[in-house]
Amino acid sequence: MSILLYDLAGADPELRFSPYCWRTKMALRHKGLDFETVPWRFTEKEVLAPSGQGRVPVIVDSGRWVSDSWTIAGYLDEAYPDRPPLFPDARAKAQALFVNAWCDGVIAAARPLVMPHLYGLIAERDKAYFKESREARFGPMDGWGEGAAAAAGALVQARRPAEAVLAGLPFLSGDQPGYADYALFGTLKWPDTICPQPVLAPGSTVQAWYERMAGHYGGYAASAPTARTLAG
């Protein structure tokens, strides 16, 4: 039986934009496991009730519910030790956790670039909840895009550590992608899926790596629709 993954979707069920769900999808591909994604909307909290919380990604594996992208990655290595490891050893896991946490900071920095466009792309039935929950965290909706230029600058700044590694290696994890790559890839896939313009400077080291990642696993991520491709 294949693994089920609840995956955040927009009004168009093919628009999958969650940075954390992308981390999990790439991790599942890395492990070579069969999985099926189920489009999930922000207000479908009851669907996730067996996981004991209300956020995605959530996987269901033979009746076991696991939530949180980092926890899921650890679970996959424990449950499937005969598959390619996401974390070859404890040291690699600690270093991937550092990158994962750093990527969460990149998400925060990129928010003003993404939020104004996101609202128009989510399901109609999610809009009131999304507005209320995000206004409680980030202030009135008409100010969500304030600081977008600074956010673009922060994103460039945030990419520097990745550029330092990618100057000498094809992937953050070495010769092959590993969880550090999935953490950053998911992070950047989020603005890339939502924003009307590409967010990575063409010709940059990180952009070349991003294309390599998108093309990995038979072009799995490259073939996922974005707001740009859906708009035609």
Ligand SMILES: N[C@@H](CCC(=O)N[C@@H](CS)C(=O)NCC(=O)O)C(=O)O
């Ligand atoms: N730390 C969690 C974060 C998960 C998370 O924040 N997911 C968002 C989607 S990107 C969510 O489900 N939000 C539901 C909501 O805001 O109600 C992880 O790594 O999985």
